[in-house]
Amino acid sequence: MDLSADMLQQLAQQALDAEQLGQLPPATVEILRASGVTRMLQPRDWGGMESHPAQFMQAVMTIAAHNPSAGWVAGVVGVHTWEAALNDERLLNDIWR
Secondary structure (H helix, E strand, O other), X not given: OOOXXXXXXXXXXXXXXXXXXXXXXXXXXXXXHHHOHHHOOOOHHHOOOOOOXXXXXXXXXXXXXXXXXXXXXXXXXXXXXXXXXXXXXXXXXXXXX
């Protein structure tokens, strides 16, 4: 996961926009994608990072400290890759291939 100080600063600057819009601005979504946080719990065999859950939660809490809405989305979306990985390999093929 690559979450630079610059990304965190941008997330902080976009926090009010997210609150006012009631959704994450596209720039915030792009930062989350670029950071890789949503792939931290995804298995390596399927293109993820297979990080320890504690590392994932630390990343989510760091994001949330700068932008609560982005932290919430990162946590919810990021845990879906772990949940998906618990399923049958046929479904994983459909999702990640």
